[in-house]
Every structure is written in C-alpha cells, then in structure tokens.
Amino acid sequence: MITPDKKVLLPKHDISVLVAVLNYFHPLPEGIVSFLQQHTVPMRFGKKKMLVKAGAMCEYIYFIQSGAVRGFSKEDGKELTTWITLEHEMVSSITSLDIHEPCIENIQAIEDCVILAISFENLEKLYQKFPEFNIVGRKLLQKYYRDAEVRAYIARLTKAENKYRYFLKVHPGMANRIPLKYIASYLAITQETLSRVRKNL
Amino acid sequence: MITPDKKVLLPKHDISVLVAVLNYFHPLPEGIVSFLQQHTVPMRFGKKKMLVKAGAMCEYIYFIQSGAVRGFSKEDGKELTTWITLEHEMVSSITSLDIHEPCIENIQAIEDCVILAISFENLEKLYQKFPEFNIVGRKLLQKYYRDAEVRAYIARLTKAENKYRYFLKVHPGMANRIPLKYIASYLAITQETLSRVRKNL
DNA sequence: AAAATTATTTGACTATTCTCAATAATTTTA
DNA sequence: TAAAATTATTGAGAATAGTCAAATAATTTT
Numbered sequence: 001m002i003t004p005d006k007k008v009l010l011p012k013h014d015i016s017v018l019v020a021v022l023n024y025f026h027p028l029p030e031g032i033v034s035f036l037q038q039h040t041v042p043m044r045f046g047k048k049k050m051l052v053k054a055g056a057m058c059e060y061i062y063f064i065q066s067g068a069v070r071g072f073s074k075e076d077g078k079e080l081t082t083w084i085t086l087e088h089e090m091v092s093s094i095t096s097l098d099i100h101e102p103c104i105e106n107i108q109a110i111e112d113c114v115i116l117a118i119s120f121e122n123l124e125k126l127y128q129k130f131p132e133f134n135i136v137g138r139k140l141l142q143k144y145y146r147d148a149e150v151r152a153y154i155a156r157l158t159k160a161e162n163k164y165r166y167f168l169k170v171h172p173g174m175a176n177r178i179p180l181k182y183i184a185s186y187l188a189i190t191q192e193t194l195s196r197v198r199k200n201l
Numbered sequence: 202m203i204t205p206d207k208k209v210l211l212p213k214h215d216i217s218v219l220v221a222v223l224n225y226f227h228p229l230p231e232g233i234v235s236f237l238q239q240h241t242v243p244m245r246f247g248k249k250k251m252l253v254k255a256g257a258m259c260e261y262i263y264f265i266q267s268g269a270v271r272g273f274s275k276e277d278g279k280e281l282t283t284w285i286t287l288e289h290e291m292v293s294s295i296t297s298l299d300i301h302e303p304c305i306e307n308i309q310a311i312e313d314c315v316i317l318a319i320s321f322e323n324l325e326k327l328y329q330k331f332p333e334f335n336i337v338g339r340k341l342l343q344k345y346y347r348d349a350e351v352r353a354y355i356a357r358l359t360k361a362e363n364k365y366r367y368f369l370k371v372h373p374g375m376a377n378r379i380p381l382k383y384i385a386s387y388l389a390i391t392q393e394t395l396s397r398v399r400k401n402l
Numbered sequence: 403a404a405a406a407t408t409a410t411t412t413g414a415c416t417a418t419t420c421t422c423a424a425t426a427a428t429t430t431t432a
Numbered sequence: 433t434a435a436a437a438t439t440a441t442t443g444a445g446a447a448t449a450g451t452c453a454a455a456t457a458a459t460t461t462t
Contacts, residue, residue, distance in 0.1 A: 134338075181409070
C-alpha cells in the first residue's frame with residue numbers, strides 16, 4: 001500500500017491570477033508566492049452577502065477572483081455607494097487596514113463572488129518577512145489612490161448627465177452589469193434620475 | 202586669510218518638520234535624513250500661484266511647511282476643488298507620480314506658501330537606495346487614501362447642510378481660514394448656497 | 403410555468419439648489 | 433488712505449433633481 005505524500009495531496013487553491021496581478025506591480029520573488037499560497041484563504045460570498053459591516057473590525061484584505069463588490073455607507077438611513085469593484089482587484093477597509101479601527105464602510109457582494117482573503121496579520125508578516133513587498137504595497141496604494149481621486153471627481157460633478165457620461169467612460173464594463181440602483185447611488189443621484197438620464201442617452 | 206569650509210557655509214534649509222512627519226510614519230535612519238537634506242528644494246509660492254497645471258507633467262512632490270494649497274479641475278469651465286491641504290502635509294499629482302503621465306488636476310496656492318519639493322527622480326532614488334523608505338511611502342499612501350475616501354464621501358452627501366456639517370467636523374481648522382468660494386467648490390455646491398447654509402448655522 | 407420577488411420606468415408634484423443680478427464687505431494695491 | 437479688486441451676501445426666478453406612488457419589466461423561486 002502506498003502512503004501518499006500529504007503535501008502533494010493538499011488541495012492547493014489557485015492563486016495564479018492574484019500572483020499575476022501583484023507581479024505586474026513589482027516582480028515577486030518565489031518566497032512571496034509560496035507565502036501567499038499558504039496564507040490566502042479562499043472564500044465565497046453569495047450575492048448581497050456582507051463581507052464587512054460598518055462599525056465592526058475588518059480583518060482581511062480581499063482579492064476578487066470573480067464577481068463584483070461595492071462599498072457603501074449611510075446618510076439619514078439612505079445608502080451611499082462609495083465604490084464598485086470588479087474581479088481582479090482588491091478591496092478592504094482602508095481605515096481598519098491603516099489604523100486598526102472599526103471600519104466606517106460596509107462591503108457587500110453585488111454578484112456571487114469567489115475571493116481570496118489575506119488577514120491583516122498575515123499581511124503584516126508578509127511585509128516583515130519580505131521587505132520588498134512594501135514596494136508592491138506602495139504601488140498598489142498609488143493605483144488605488146488614483147482611483148479614489150477619480151471617484152471624488154465624479155461625485156463632484158454637478159449635472160447628473162455629466163456624472164453618468166464620465167462613469168461610462170471610466171467604467172465601461174459596469175453599465176450593463178451592475179444594477180442601476182447601485183450605479184445611481186455611486187453617482188450620488190436617485191435611481192429615478194439615472195433612469196431618466198439613460199433614456200435621454 | 203581664511204578659506205572657509207564650503208560645506209559648513211552652505212546654508213542648510215530646515216527640514217526638521219518634514220523629518221518629524223515622516224518619522225511619525227516609520228523611524229528614519231540617518232542616511233535618509235541626509236539624503237532629504239541634500240535633495241529637497243525649498244520653494245515659495247505666492248497666493249494664487251500655480252504649483253502644477255493640468256495637462257503638464259508634474260515633477261515634484263511638495264511638502265507644505267506653511268500655507269494652504271488646493272487641487273482643482275474643471276467642469277464646463279467651472280472649477281471643481283477636489284482637495285484642500287494645509288501645512289505639514291504633502292501634495293502632488295498622483296497621476297504623474299504613479300504612472301508618469303501629465304496631471305489631470307491643477308494645484309494652486311491658496312495662501313503664501315513655504316514648501317519643500319522633492320523631484321520624482323530623487324524620490325525614486327530614495328526608494329532604491331533606502332528600500333526601507335518604501336515602508337514610509339506605503340504608510341503615507343495609506344493615510345492619503347483614507348483622506349481620499351473621506352473626500353469622496355463628503356461629495357456624495359445630498360444635502361448642502363450635511364456636507365458643510367461634515368466638513369466642519371473633519372476640517373475644523375479650515376472653516377475660518379479658507380475663502381468660502383473654495384470650500385463651496387470643494388463641497389460641490391455654489392458659494393451662494395454655502396453662504397446661506399452658514400447663515401442658518 | 404406560475405408565483406413571488408426585485409428592479410426599473412413613468413408621472414405628478416415638491417424641494418433644493420442654481421443662476422443671474424445687485425449690493426455689501428473685505429482685502430489688496432497703488 | 434483711497435481706489436481697485438476680490439470675496440461674500442442677498443433676492444427673485446428658473447432649472448434640476450428629489451419624493452412618492454403606481455405601473456411595468458425582469459429575475460428568481462417554488
């Protein structure tokens with residue numbers, strides 16, 4: 001009888017897309033790749049499930065392998081969608097990540113999602129064990145900071161039509177995929193207004 | 202006659218506040234401090250002078266020693282202020298910094314400013330010579346990303362009064378210092394509306 | 403396939419903010 | 433210090449987007 005090598009039989013989840021994305025920012029040494037293989041946790045979130053709730057501590061940074069996710073907060077009980085993110089991007093609560101405080105925002109799956117999660121604890125270890133990973137982190141943040149600037153710009157536009165036009169330009173893949181109500185809330189207009197804007201093309 | 206030691210006579214500009222701020226994010230080894238001493242350029246910008254113009258390449262990251270600065274872009278010829286920054290913070294064009302493209306935004310002094318500038322070229326050298334500085338860069342970006350999220354949130358609020366209330370909470374030092382028209386534009390409302398909001402406290 | 407749920411559209415009306423114009427206050431410059 | 437320039441306030445009417453209610457369409461569940 002053969003005693004199989006357990007290591008070989010361990011079902012390894014697929015981190016190749018994550019690695020490819022990170023590699024794009026800065027070449028990853030082998031050690032980091034196997035660290036990620038060991039310390040990422042595959043997760044699934046059904047449509048509308050919450051990844052993170054405002055007021056709670058967020059413990060993970062999430063890499064979306066497939067699906068769509070949004071962040072939202074509230075104004076007078078009304079939801080304000082602050083970002084929408086598709087597959088191959090990362091999401092998390094920057095407040096929890098940066099200063100270890102409970103997050104201000106909710107994070108919710110808009111579609112069924114397949115996700116890889118890394119705990120902040122392991123992320124911290126990653127930075128310590130592989131100082132080079134700080135370069136990756138820095139460049140990732142530079143990119144996400146640029147995205148945040150774009151969001152702030154859109155929200156500041158005054159005409160609903162201008163907002164939607166700009167949205168179409170920046171997120172062409174979202175218009176026919178993300179429910180209108182989330183897009184409306186992202187643009188800080190009502191869904192009725194967005195519906196009318198769309199009709200007038 | 203004495204031939205003075207040139208090194209000693211070189212007037213060193215004061216980088217102590219910059220060092221203190223960076224040090225707060227991550228302890229700076231001595232080598233980085235002297236690099237900064239050598240590669241920062243003191244500059245002054247009078248009120249309303251432009252640090253950076255949209256469409257041009259931005260070449261520097263600026264540390265504001267004193268004064269106030271804003272970033273703005275345009276919608277139908279109208280200015281949209283996207284951020285306002287006071288002394289002891291950094292400003293730059295994230296687009297130019299991250300992907301070496303001409304910047305989308307204008308950056309303008311709101312008050313007379315004393316500034317320390319570091320060229321992107323030297324910043325890049327800093328990252329290369331002192332890999333540890335990537336930690337500083339990463340943490341700085343985490344902080345600025347949080348700020349960007351707050352900006353995006355404010356702009357998405359629907360009532361002018363709510364925007365101003367939130368602004369007061371987040372930037373208590375600005376209300377009595379920054380001209381109303383810039384605050385209005387930052388909140389994505391007209392100055393007339395902000396003036397009325399203020400009257401109704 | 404039908405029922406139930408959820409999402410989107412439409413209409414009528416309302417509230418808020420914008421626009422334009424004029425005036426007042428403040429700051430800067432000559 | 434007076435004049436000029438800039439910034440802030442106020443009023444009236446117009447435009448835009450919001451609210452509420454209902455109908456329709458699309459999607460999901462049974």
